[in-house]
Amino acid sequence: MTKKNRKETKKFVKDIKAVQDQYLDYPYPLRDPEDEKKRLIWISGSYLGELNHWLYSGKESFRDGFRILVAGAGTGDAVIYFAEQLKDTNAQIVYLDFSKTSMDIAKERAKIRGLKNIKWVNDSILNIPNLKLGLFDHINCIGVLHHLEDPDLGLKILKDSLTEKGCMSLMVYATYGSTGVYHMQTLMQMVNKNATSRAEEVKNGWAIINCLPSSNWYVRGKDLMNDLTMGDVGMYDLFLHKQDRSYTIPELYDFVAKAGLHFIDFSHYQSRVFLRLENYITDQALLTELKKRDLVEQQAMCEIISGKIINHSFFVSKQKDTIASFDDLDNVPYFYTINGLAKQIYDYLEANSNLVGGSINYSWKSPVICDNLNVSLPVVNFTKYLFKYMISETLSFREIFNAIIAEIGEKIDDKLLIQNIKNTLMPFEKAGVLLLRHKNVDLFKKP
Numbered sequence: 001m002t003k004k005n006r007k008e009t010k011k012f013v014k015d016i017k018a019v020q021d022q023y024l025d026y027p028y029p030l031r032d033p034e035d036e037k038k039r040l041i042w043i044s045g046s047y048l049g050e051l052n053h054w055l056y057s058g059k060e061s062f063r064d065g066f067r068i069l070v071a072g073a074g075t076g077d078a079v080i081y082f083a084e085q086l087k088d089t090n091a092q093i094v095y096l097d098f099s100k101t102s103m104d105i106a107k108e109r110a111k112i113r114g115l116k117n118i119k120w121v122n123d124s125i126l127n128i129p130n131l132k133l134g135l136f137d138h139i140n141c142i143g144v145l146h147h148l149e150d151p152d153l154g155l156k157i158l159k160d161s162l163t164e165k166g167c168m169s170l171m172v173y174a175t176y177g178s179t180g181v182y183h184m185q186t187l188m189q190m191v192n193k194n195a196t197s198r199a200e201e202v203k204n205g206w207a208i209i210n211c212l213p214s215s216n217w218y219v220r221g222k223d224l225m226n227d228l229t230m231g232d233v234g235m236y237d238l239f240l241h242k243q244d245r246s247y248t249i250p251e252l253y254d255f256v257a258k259a260g261l262h263f264i265d266f267s268h269y270q271s272r273v274f275l276r277l278e279n280y281i282t283d284q285a286l287l288t289e290l291k292k293r294d295l296v297e298q299q300a301m302c303e304i305i306s307g308k309i310i311n312h313s314f315f316v317s318k319q320k321d322t323i324a325s326f327d328d329l330d331n332v333p334y335f336y337t338i339n340g341l342a343k344q345i346y347d348y349l350e351a352n353s354n355l356v357g358g359s360i361n362y363s364w365k366s367p368v369i370c371d372n373l374n375v376s377l378p379v380v381n382f383t384k385y386l387f388k389y390m391i392s393e394t395l396s397f398r399e400i401f402n403a404i405i406a407e408i409g410e411k412i413d414d415k416l417l418i419q420n421i422k423n424t425l426m427p428f429e430k431a432g433v434l435l436l437r438h439k440n441v442d443l444f445k446k447p
Contacts, residue, residue, distance in 0.1 A: 023099035030230035031075040033108035045267030048444040053435040055167040058324030066091040069136040072144030076106025083115040098124040142171040167317040173246035177310040180218030249300040264315040269432025275299040324436035329398035331436040342390040349384035
């Protein structure tokens, strides 16, 4: 680390004291360790199968001393989720957070679960260069960088903590969907300019919230937020935070590029759905024209059209091409969020043989985005056999191809087979339903 960077780090460590004090008083998110006895919080984008598919070309087993850093780990959701998935391996999870109060809650949660594969570090992301933690294969940093005075410096520090194959799961706030929140932050600063304590700020905050008219921009979009269900903790984090910024889509890509990292994709399927022009534009001539624009501009338009993207959750990597490929015939396709989906589709096609040459629409209710997700499946003479041989979740594309050819009794051109399978399965991938893993990697248990 250069002398200049050491100076910058020291300056920003001092500047974040107000933020640190906030999380000592109001550890976030609000968690009761006793709840670990009855449930495990699922972290979207952090299931090992997802990380393997999007970040490690389907070939990562997460054994052999795999190391994960959860930077700004708060009360422990991600740490607990990773530690539970990796508890029977020699992988190591490092918890890092500057709030001792938050760390104590996370520790108690881990103790109740009997998790012993976590190293606990009570410190700041900005001090990582001095902590001698070593390098990490994966870094999880959710809802943290946007609270630093210099997020670029924070991301640079995290990048320098990665191995050569290292990747990150990140989340920062999104500008347009959070418009009402930033209106309220400005209002709260005005209301609380003479407040002498955080408790007084919170009291005033609730008084304001309880008198807002329906025309208020936050009220119009409050269904997008659930922070206030956490009471005072949520109030302070959402409206009274002392250091907070957000990113538009173009700013997000610039943020990643400036750090010398590659943007891989959005880690939450709802973002991948929301950021597709064809989900909004019905005028086909206009859609064709807009689809000629580069991807960043297309997604920038979608962010504004949608209006309900409140944060950007995404994957980045030191490597450029990390997503498991449908062209690798040694990859195994499997469904992971809808149980028995391959059999459901196979049974339907088996009972409706007249659909060959047409298509079917598969629709399901999304518990996250509160909308129906739809996938259109082109049906050819071997489509039902594809789903038949996916049921076991053990066969690679090569093995599925061979089984299909044997079943229908005729040779199929490999290129035609691959293209049809891409047309059928890739929409499921984008919708957060299907993953690929290499045949030498075991199926990851869903905790």
